[in-house]
Amino acid sequence: MGTQPRRKSNKPPLNPNWANLLKTLPSHGSKPSKQSDDTEESETRILGKRKERSDSQISVNPLTPVNDDFSVTDAIAMDCEMVGVGQGNKSALGRATLVNQWGNVIYDEFVRPIERVVDFRTQISGIRPQDLRKAKDFRTVQNKVAELTKGRILVGHALRNDLKALLLSHPKKDVRDTSEYPPFLREGSSRALRHLAAEFLNVEIQNGEHCPVQDARAAMVLYQKNKKIWEKLAKDQIRLKEKQNKRRPKKKRKLGDDLNAGPAPTSL
Numbered sequence: 334m335g336t337q338p339r340r341k342s343n344k345p346p347l348n349p350n351w352a353n354l355l356k357t358l359p360s361h362g363s364k365p366s367k368q369s370d371d372t373e374e375s376e377t378r379i380l381g382k383r384k385e386r387s388d389s390q391i392s393v394n395p396l397t398p399v400n401d402d403f404s405v406t407d408a409i410a411m412d413c414e415m416v417g418v419g420q421g422n423k424s425a426l427g428r429a430t431l432v433n434q435w436g437n438v439i440y441d442e443f444v445r446p447i448e449r450v451v452d453f454r455t456q457i458s459g460i461r462p463q464d465l466r467k468a469k470d471f472r473t474v475q476n477k478v479a480e481l482t483k484g485r486i487l488v489g490h491a492l493r494n495d496l497k498a499l500l501l502s503h504p505k506k507d508v509r510d511t512s513e514y515p516p517f518l519r520e521g522s523s524r525a526l527r528h529l530a531a532e533f534l535n536v537e538i539q540n541g542e543h544c545p546v547q548d549a550r551a552a553m554v555l556y557q558k559n560k561k562i563w564e565k566l567a568k569d570q571i572r573l574k575e576k577q578n579k580r581r582p583k584k585k586r587k588l589g590d591d592l593n594a595g596p597a598p599t600s601l
Contacts, residue, residue, distance in 0.1 A: 395534050396550040398436035405481060406434040408509070410488040410553035412545040413495040416460055417452030425450070426498040427460045429474050430545035431481055432553060438546055440481055443468035459542035475499055488556045490526040490548065506571055509563060511552050516559070526551060533558065 409431050416427035425446035431439050443460065445468040453460050479501055487503050489495060491512045496503060512523035517533075527539040530551045538547050556563065 395536055395554055396436065396538075396547060398550075400435050401437070402433070402435050403437045403439055404433060405439055405485075408434045408486040408488055408553070408556065409439070409482055410549040410556070411478070411482070411492065411495055412489060412549040412552065413498055414454075414458040414460055414543060414545050415494075415498060416446065416450045416454055416458060416465075418446055418448040418450055421452040423448075424494075424498060426471060426474070427453070427458055427465070428545055429478055429495075429499065430549050431478065432546065432549045434553060434557065436550040436553060440477060441546065442474050442477075444474045445470050447471055455542065457543055459544065475501065488549075489552050490529075491523070506567065509556050509567070511555050514555075514559070514563060515566070516562075517555075529555060 411431050413426055414428040415424040418425040426444045428443050430441045433439050443464045445465050455461055478499055486507050486509055488509045492510050511517055517529055530536050530538045534554055538551055
């Protein structure tokens with residue numbers, strides 16, 4: 334089988350110098366490679382998503398409830414607002430708010446104090462005269478708060494003030510107070526809740542009138558973020574107290590006690 338003769342090109346041969354020059358020049362007519370376009374598009378898309386995700390993370394408020402669960406959980410945060418009675422310098426309960434561990438409100442009521450209100454302290458409390466016209470009476474709110482918090486972890490900031498206004502007490506072992514938690518103290522002193530929220534949650538609260546719902550949520554989020562260490566610390570304190578109680582010597586009875594006590598009562 335013979336070899337086919339090669340077709341001769343009609344184009345005249347290029348001058349060697351011109352051919353070398355063409356090699357050194359970039360090809361203006363050539364389109365950029367598809368791979369390069371795809372890579373740039375991909376990078377733009379990824380960067381765009383990253384930027385979007387970053388912006389959305391910044392805009393999310395940590396105090397926003399994460400679900401719609403309004404059940405009474407094992408941990409409850411409380412915050413109260415006060416009004417002035419008497420001559421105005423005496424505080425009385427004006428509003429009581431409870432949120433569950435998810436930040437959802439499970440109780441929020443304005444309170445009609447027993448004494449006449451002379452200062453609504455609106456600039457701080459946010460309470461106005463019209464808020465108390467149909468408010469619950471003090472005993473009703475007191476009983477409901479006692480019922481909801483009984484046997485549960487109570488979270489809040491400077492809870493002693495809220496409990497005092499409610500004329501209630503709560504077992505010390507079940508109190509988680511952000512004003513007393515050692516890592517939140519500065520040189521042994523408690524700090525304002527708004528400062529803790531700004532530093533640890535990166536959120537501003539109490540700019541003007543206080544919102545008890547917002548304040549209760551801030552305390553709860555602070556507790557939840559530190560729950561593991563906080564609960565361990567609480568257990569250690571309970572154990573230490575129990576050991577100290579065991580080491581305390583029992584009071585010795587004096588010899589004259591039996592004589593002074595008189596004869597033992599006879600059983601019928």
